[in-house]
Amino acid sequence: MLKVVSSEDALNMVKTQFDFLKAEKENVSISNCLGRILFEDIFSVENIPAFNRSTVDGYALRASNTFGSSESSPAQLRVIGEVLMGEKTEIELYEDECVKISTGGMLPSGADSVVMVENTDCSFLEYCLVQKAVSPFENVTKKGDDIKEKDIVLKKGKIITSREIGILAALGINRISVAKKIKVGIISTGDEIVPIDSEKQFGQIRDINTHILSSLVKELGCDSTEYGIIKDDYDSILTALKTAVNENDIVLISGGSSAGIRDMTADIISSLGEVYFHGIAIKPGKPTILGKAQNTVVFGLPGHPMAAYFVTLKFVKPLIDSILCKESTERLFNGQLTQNISSNHGREEIVCVKISGDKVQPYFGKSGVISLLSKSDGYIIIDRNLEGLRQGDEVQVFLF
Amino acid sequence: MLKVVSSEDALNMVKTQFDFLKAEKENVSISNCLGRILFEDIFSVENIPAFNRSTVDGYALRASNTFGSSESSPAQLRVIGEVLMGEKTEIELYEDECVKISTGGMLPSGADSVVMVENTDCSFLEYCLVQKAVSPFENVTKKGDDIKEKDIVLKKGKIITSREIGILAALGINRISVAKKIKVGIISTGDEIVPIDSEKQFGQIRDINTHILSSLVKELGCDSTEYGIIKDDYDSILTALKTAVNENDIVLISGGSSAGIRDMTADIISSLGEVYFHGIAIKPGKPTILGKAQNTVVFGLPGHPMAAYFVTLKFVKPLIDSILCKESTERLFNGQLTQNISSNHGREEIVCVKISGDKVQPYFGKSGVISLLSKSDGYIIIDRNLEGLRQGDEVQVFLF
Numbered sequence: 152m153l154k155v156v157s158s159e160d161a162l163n164m165v166k167t168q169f170d171f172l173k174a175e176k177e178n179v180s181i182s183n184c185l186g187r188i189l190f191e192d193i194f195s196v197e198n199i200p201a202f203n204r205s206t207v208d209g210y211a212l213r214a215s216n217t218f219g220s221s222e223s224s225p226a227q228l229r230v231i232g233e234v235l236m237g238e239k240t241e242i243e244l245y246e247d248e249c250v251k252i253s254t255g256g257m258l259p260s261g262a263d264s265v266v267m268v269e270n271t272d273c274s275f276l277e278y279c280l281v282q283k284a285v286s287p288f289e290n291v292t293k294k295g296d297d298i299k300e301k302d303i304v305l306k307k308g309k310i311i312t313s314r315e316i317g318i319l320a321a322l323g324i325n326r327i328s329v330a331k332k333i334k335v336g337i338i339s340t341g342d343e344i345v346p347i348d349s350e351k352q353f354g355q356i357r358d359i360n361t362h363i364l365s366s367l368v369k370e371l372g373c374d375s376t377e378y379g380i381i382k383d384d385y386d387s388i389l390t391a392l393k394t395a396v397n398e399n400d401i402v403l404i405s406g407g408s409s410a411g412i413r414d415m416t417a418d419i420i421s422s423l424g425e426v427y428f429h430g431i432a433i434k435p436g437k438p439t440i441l442g443k444a445q446n447t448v449v450f451g452l453p454g455h456p457m458a459a460y461f462v463t464l465k466f467v468k469p470l471i472d473s474i475l476c477k478e479s480t481e482r483l484f485n486g487q488l489t490q491n492i493s494s495n496h497g498r499e500e501i502v503c504v505k506i507s508g509d510k511v512q513p514y515f516g517k518s519g520v521i522s523l524l525s526k527s528d529g530y531i532i533i534d535r536n537l538e539g540l541r542q543g544d545e546v547q548v549f550l551f
Numbered sequence: 552m553l554k555v556v557s558s559e560d561a562l563n564m565v566k567t568q569f570d571f572l573k574a575e576k577e578n579v580s581i582s583n584c585l586g587r588i589l590f591e592d593i594f595s596v597e598n599i600p601a602f603n604r605s606t607v608d609g610y611a612l613r614a615s616n617t618f619g620s621s622e623s624s625p626a627q628l629r630v631i632g633e634v635l636m637g638e639k640t641e642i643e644l645y646e647d648e649c650v651k652i653s654t655g656g657m658l659p660s661g662a663d664s665v666v667m668v669e670n671t672d673c674s675f676l677e678y679c680l681v682q683k684a685v686s687p688f689e690n691v692t693k694k695g696d697d698i699k700e701k702d703i704v705l706k707k708g709k710i711i712t713s714r715e716i717g718i719l720a721a722l723g724i725n726r727i728s729v730a731k732k733i734k735v736g737i738i739s740t741g742d743e744i745v746p747i748d749s750e751k752q753f754g755q756i757r758d759i760n761t762h763i764l765s766s767l768v769k770e771l772g773c774d775s776t777e778y779g780i781i782k783d784d785y786d787s788i789l790t791a792l793k794t795a796v797n798e799n800d801i802v803l804i805s806g807g808s809s810a811g812i813r814d815m816t817a818d819i820i821s822s823l824g825e826v827y828f829h830g831i832a833i834k835p836g837k838p839t840i841l842g843k844a845q846n847t848v849v850f851g852l853p854g855h856p857m858a859a860y861f862v863t864l865k866f867v868k869p870l871i872d873s874i875l876c877k878e879s880t881e882r883l884f885n886g887q888l889t890q891n892i893s894s895n896h897g898r899e900e901i902v903c904v905k906i907s908g909d910k911v912q913p914y915f916g917k918s919g920v921i922s923l924l925s926k927s928d929g930y931i932i933i934d935r936n937l938e939g940l941r942q943g944d945e946v947q948v949f950l951f
Binding site for chain 2: 342454
C-alpha cells in the first residue's frame with residue numbers, strides 16, 4: 152500500500168499535479184498590504200524625479216563657471232532669483248549667473264549643478280562668491296534618475312515590505328492587486344491527542360500540530376482554519392476531511408503514525424479523490440501522503456510535530472509560493488560542518504544545525520526533539536545518495 | 552543651533568536618555584502571539600518526553616539480547632504483551648522478552664531499546680525473531696531528552712515564530728506574556744507635501760514618509776498612528792506634535808529639510824521638553840533631531856524618504872528593540888566590494904548594495920534614489936574615519 156517516492160519526485164508531483172492552482176487577485180490599499188504578495192507588475196507612469204532636483208541647500212549654476220574656484224579665488228556669480236521647494240521655476244539661467252535653491256528645489260533651465268551654501272559667501276546683495284568648484288550634476292538628482300516613465304518598478308510576486316510601500320507611495324499608487332490569501336485547513340488526528348490546555352493523562356500527547364502548523368502557514372502568508380482533534384475513526388476523519396476540503400485550498404491532516412492508521416487516512420483521501428504518493432524517502436517525514444479531493448490539495452502529514460513541520464516547509468511551502476507566484480525567499484548560509492554525520496543511503500535526511508561563525512554544528516540523531524526548533528538556526532539536508540557527511544565538509548544551511 | 556553628533560554618540564544618547572522606557576506586559580493566547588516578543592522566561596514544569604518513548608513501530612526489548620543477531624541468526628524473544636500509544640504500561644520486561652510497541656509508545660520497565668518491525672519476523676504467535684542487533688536506546692527518546700523539568704526553554708526577548716509556538720504547545724502552555732506593542736505616531740510636515748492619492752501639482756512632493764515609516768514601524772513590531780501632513784507653521788506643528796506626544800511612546804516627525812524649518816522643529820520640541828542633539832554626522836540622515844516631550848521620545852527625521860528610512864532603521868529600531876527587550880535579529884553578510892567608494896571623512900555613510908555570490912555591488916552616490924530600496928539586498932556602513940573603501944575590501948552587509 153505504501154508507495155514511497157524520493158524527495159525530488161515528491162516535490163515534482165506536488166508541482167505538476169497542482170500546477171492549475173493560481174491565487175486570485177485582491178485589490179488592497181497600500182496601508183493594508185504589508186507582507187502580502189504583489190500580483191501585478193507595477194509600471195511607473197512618470198519620471199522620478201520629474202525634474203532635475205537639488206539635493207542640497209545652495210546655489211544652482213553652471214558647473215563650468217566654478218572650475219578653478221577656491222576660497223582664495225572664488226567665482227563671482229550674479230544671483231538672478233530664488234527657487235523654493237515645490238515651485239515650478241520659469242527662470243532661465245545664463246553664463247555667470249546663479250539662483251538660490253533649497254534642497255528638493257527644481258533646477259532652472261540652463262543650470263546643471265548646485266554648490267552647497269556652505270561653500271559660498273553670499274553676504275553681498277546681488278553677487279554670490281563660489282569658493283569651491285563643482286562638477287556637472289553635482290548635488291543634483293537628474294530627471295528620471297530614480298525611476299523612469301514606463302519602467303517596471305516592482306514585479307509580480309514581490310513580497311511587499313515597507314521599502315516597496317515607499318516606492319508605491321513615491322509613484323502615487325494607493326491601491327494594488329495582491330494575491331488573495333490561500334485558505335489552509337488544519338486537522339489533527341489521533342486517539343492519544345488531547346488539547347494543549349486540557350489535563351493530560353499519562354501517555355497522552357498534546358496537540359502540538361494544530362498550533363505549529365496553523366502558525367507556520369500564517370507565516371507563509373495563508374489563512375488558517377483549525378478543525379480540532381479527530382479520533383482515529385474512519386467516519387470521523389472522513390466527515391472532518393470533507394468539511395475541510397470544501398472550505399479550503401489546501402488541507403493538512405496530521406497524525407496516524409501507525410501503519411494501519413496511515414493506510415486508513417490514505418483510503419479516506421482516495422475515497423474523496425486521488426492519492427499520488429504515500430511515503431517520502433525522507434527523515435523525518437516518511438509517512439507523508441499527497442492527495443487531491445475535489446480541487447483541494449490534501450497533505451497527510453506525519454503525527455510527529457518535527458516531521459509535520461519539516462514536511463510542510465519542504466513540500467507545502469513550495470506549493471504555496473507557486474500558487475501565490477511568490478519570489479524565492481530561501482535564506483542560505485554556507486559553512487563547515489563541525490562533526491561527522493552518518494545517514495541512511497536511499498533517503499534524504501534533514502538535520503537541525505546551529506551556526507557559530509562559519510561553523511555548522513549539527514544536532515544529530517535528534518529528529519524528534521522539539522526544543523531544537525528554537526535552538527537551531529536552520530537545517531541541512533543530507534542527500535539520499537550519501538551515507539553521511541564528514542567534519543569539515545562545506546554544507547548549505549537553510550536558515551529558518 | 553545645529554548640534555551635530557557622531558553616529559555612535561547619537562546611538563548612545565538614544566539608549567541612555569530613554570533607558571527608563573520598558574514595554575508593559577500583555578497576556579495573550581498562543582493562537583495570537585505570532586511575531587510578538589516573549590516578555591517572560593518560559594520554564595518547563597515537566598520532562599518531555601515524560602517517559603522513555605519509542606520512535607518507531609516495533610518491539611521493545613533489551614539491546615543486549617539482540618547482540619550478534621542477523622537475518623540468518625535471529626534472536627528469539629518471547630512476546631509478553633503490547634503497548635499502545637497513549638497507554639501507561641505496567642509491564643515489566645525481563646531477559647529474552649519483548650513487547651510490541653507503536654511509535655510514541657512508552658517503553659515498559661526493563662526495556663532499553665526498540666527494534667523496528669521491518670527487522671523482525673513475528674509470524675509466530677508467542678515468539679518474535681529479531682533479525683538485526685540494536686544498541687541501547689536505539690529508536691528511543693529518553694525521558695527528559697527533549698526538555699527537562701525546570702529548564703528555561705524560551706528566554707524573554709525571543710521573537711515568537713511557529714517554532715516557539717510548537718514548543719509552547721508541547722509544554723501545554725496556552726497563554727504567555729508578551730511585550731505590549733509600542734505606540735508610534737507619524738507626522739509628515741512640509742508645505743510642499745501632498746497626500747499620495749491627490750492630484751500632484753508641479754514641484755509638489757508626495758507624502759512618502761507617512762507610508763514608509765508607518766509600515767516600517769509595524770514591521771518592527773509597533774502600532775502606528777498617522778497624523779497626516781502638517782504645514783510648515785509653528786502653531787500647526789506644535790498642535791500636531793502635542794497630540795501625538797500625548798498618544799504615543801515614540802513620535803517620528805519628518806520633513807523640514809531646509810535649515811530654518813529644521814530649527815523651528817527643534818524649537819517646537821524644545822518648547823515641549825528637551826532636545827538632545829540636532830544633527831548626526833551620517834549620510835543620509837544628517838538633519839536628525841532627538842528630543843523628549845513628557846516621557847515620549849521625539850525623533851525629528853529628515854524629509855527625504857531614504858534618509859528618514861535609514862535613520863529609523865539605525866537609531867529608532869535599536870530603541871524599539873531595547874524597550875521590547877527583543878533579541879538581536881540583525882542579519883549580516885560578508886563579501887567583497889566590487890568597486891571603490893569614496894566617502895567624506897568625518898561622517899558615517901550608508902550605501903545600498905546588491906549581493907551576487909560573495910560579491911557586494913554598491914549603489915554609490917545615489918542616496919536619494921528610492922527605487923534602490925527594492926533593488927538592494929541591504930546596505931553597508933562606511934566608517935566616519937575612512938575616506939572610502941576599495942574594490943576587493945571585505946565588507947559587512949546589513950541585510951534588509
